[in-house]
Amino acid sequence: MFLSFDGVDGVGKSTQLSLFCSWLRESGYDVVTCRDPGTTRLGEAIREILLTRNEVGMDRRAEMLLYMAARAQLVAEIIVPALQAGKIVVSDRYLLANVVYQGYGGQLDVNVIWEVGRVATGGLMPDLTLVLDMDVRAAAGRIERERDRMESQGETFAQRVRQGYLTEVGRHPDTMVVVDAAREIDQVQADIRAAAEAWLGPGLDF
Numbered sequence: 001m002f003l004s005f006d007g008v009d010g011v012g013k014s015t016q017l018s019l020f021c022s023w024l025r026e027s028g029y030d031v032v033t034c035r036d037p038g039t040t041r042l043g044e045a046i047r048e049i050l051l052t053r054n055e056v057g058m059d060r061r062a063e064m065l066l067y068m069a070a071r072a073q074l075v076a077e078i079i080v081p082a083l084q085a086g087k088i089v090v091s092d093r094y095l096l097a098n099v100v101y102q103g104y105g106g107q108l109d110v111n112v113i114w115e116v117g118r119v120a121t122g123g124l125m126p127d128l129t130l131v132l133d134m135d136v137r138a139a140a141g142r143i144e145r146e147r148d149r150m151e152s153q154g155e156t157f158a159q160r161v162r163q164g165y166l167t168e169v170g171r172h173p174d175t176m177v178v179v180d181a182a183r184e185i186d187q188v189q190a191d192i193r194a195a196a197e198a199w200l201g202p203g204l205d206f
Helices: 013-026 041-052 060-084 095-105 110-121 136-141 155-171 185-200
Strands: 002-007 031-035 088-092 128-133 176-180
Touching (some): 002 013, 013 088, 031 060, 060 095, 095 155, 128 185
Parallel strands (some): 031 088
């Protein structure tokens, strides 16, 4: 079983993913976590270029393709072997993030990004994507560290990204669900667990 967490920067995605995976492990499941881009040596090298190398000029198409390259390695090296071994994989972002950040945010063709993504991933998509959603100003206010390159592109960009998430959930209601992230951590986590059980089967019988 393959799940991903996504949402605009600052929604608490990483915190919620960690709590969710701890719950799965306490329930007896073998869980592998990863982040996209990242986790593999190639992915981490690309992540460093994408998020911290502000001096590197980068066309949106080049940016999109770098994310795809990192994801292709992640799928081949981490996700597919884990799934073949019967493990649950939970990823911090996946192809949907590429679609909304470079598509809706960066104004590239959304359908083209989906198609390139299918090639990069070999068609492997999450069984369920949990999209954490909240007002972009409130989410940005939660970021206390120095912002990375993608987080520093302004409120208008962030608004397009948020709308992109909501639009894509509407296009893929069978595999994506929105969770209201503008609440207490335990309330958000309860909804995430309920959504996983509703989508993936009672008792999480994967």
